[in-house]
Amino acid sequence: MTTLTAPPRPKSVAPVPARRGPRKYGKALTYVALTAGAIPTLLPFVWLLRSALMQDSQMFIAPPQWIPDPFQWSNFTEALTAQPFGRYFVNTVVIAVVSVVGTVLTCSIAAFSFSRLRWRGRNVVFALLLSGVMLPYAVTLIPTFVMWQELGALDTILPLTVPSWFAGAGGGVFNVFLLRQFFLTIPFELDEAAYIDGASPWRVYWTIVMPLSKPAIIVVTIFTFIGTWNDFLGPLLYLNSEENYTLSLGLASFQSIYITQWGYLMAASAAVIAPIIALFFFLQRYFIEGVTLTGIKN
Numbered sequence: 001m002t003t004l005t006a007p008p009r010p011k012s013v014a015p016v017p018a019r020r021g022p023r024k025y026g027k028a029l030t031y032v033a034l035t036a037g038a039i040p041t042l043l044p045f046v047w048l049l050r051s052a053l054m055q056d057s058q059m060f061i062a063p064p065q066w067i068p069d070p071f072q073w074s075n076f077t078e079a080l081t082a083q084p085f086g087r088y089f090v091n092t093v094v095i096a097v098v099s100v101v102g103t104v105l106t107c108s109i110a111a112f113s114f115s116r117l118r119w120r121g122r123n124v125v126f127a128l129l130l131s132g133v134m135l136p137y138a139v140t141l142i143p144t145f146v147m148w149q150e151l152g153a154l155d156t157i158l159p160l161t162v163p164s165w166f167a168g169a170g171g172g173v174f175n176v177f178l179l180r181q182f183f184l185t186i187p188f189e190l191d192e193a194a195y196i197d198g199a200s201p202w203r204v205y206w207t208i209v210m211p212l213s214k215p216a217i218i219v220v221t222i223f224t225f226i227g228t229w230n231d232f233l234g235p236l237l238y239l240n241s242e243e244n245y246t247l248s249l250g251l252a253s254f255q256s257i258y259i260t261q262w263g264y265l266m267a268a269s270a271a272v273i274a275p276i277i278a279l280f281f282f283l284q285r286y287f288i289e290g291v292t293l294t295g296i297k298n
Helices: 021-052 074-082 085-116 122-134 141-150 158-165 172-183 188-196 201-212 214-229 233-238 247-257 262-293
Strands: none
Touching (some): 021 262, 074 085, 074 247, 085 201, 122 172, 141 158, 141 233, 158 233, 247 262
16 A cells, blocks of 8 residues: 655745846936036035135135135124114015915916816916916016006005916916916816815815815925015015115125125125025925926826
8 A cells, every 4th residue: 555645845946136236326326417417506505605604815715715714604693784684584574475375375266267167268368378478577567667656556565465466467377377287187076076065166176176286386385485585676676765675685785885795795695595495495395296296187
C-alpha cells in the first residue's frame, strides 16, 4: 500500500526590488535645475537685503562684498522714522483690504452669473466684458480723473477703493474671467440638488460655490492685494496730502529726499516689499492650486 505525500512547496522567491536608480537621479536633477533657475531670481532680493545692512561705502566696492561687516541694523530704524512710514502703512492696508473685499465680492457675483445662471444674452455680455481688457488704461485716465474731481473726491481714498466694488472696473475683468472658469469646474448637480431643496441662487452662491472655490478666491485676493500694494500711479494722481500717502508714494518721496543715502533707501524698500513676500510665502500652495485648476472643466 503506497502512501500519498503532498508535493513539496515551491520555495518562496523574494520580490525583486524596483530599480529606483534612474528615477531617483532624475528627481535629483530636477531639483538641481530648479535651484539653478531660482538663484538668478533671488539674486536681486539678496542684493537688496545686503545693501540694506551695509554702509554706503561698502556697497560699491569691487569685488562685491556679500556679507555686511559690520551689520548696519540702524539703517532700518533711521529710514522708517525719517518719514511717517507707519501712517503710510496704515493707509495702504486700509486701501488694500477694502479693495480686496470689494473685488472678491463683486467679481465672484458676476462670475457666478456668467457661469451658473442661464439668461438671455449671457455670452454676448461676457464677450463685451472681455473686450474691456483691450482698452488701454490711459484712455480712461483723464475722464476718470475729471469725474472724481467733479465729485469732490480728490485727496481721498475713494478713487482708489470704490472702483473695486464694481466688477470689471479697476482691472477686475481678469478676475471675473478667472473665477468664471473655476466655477465651471464645479458640478452643476450640486446646484440642482440645492434648488430642489428650495435654495435660492444667492444661497447656492454663498453656501456651495464660494466654499468650493477657495483656491481661486485666494488667487484673486493675492493679485488684488499685490496690485493695490504696489500701485503708484493711482495715489500719485488722487492723493495730495502727505498724511494720505501710501507706501509706494511715500517711498518715492523718500527717494527724492534721501537719494544719496543708499542704505536708508534699500532698508525702506526692503521693509515695503516684505509683506508681499510673506503673503505669497504663506499662500503659495493655494495660489498654485487655483491657477492650475482654473480652466479645467469636468
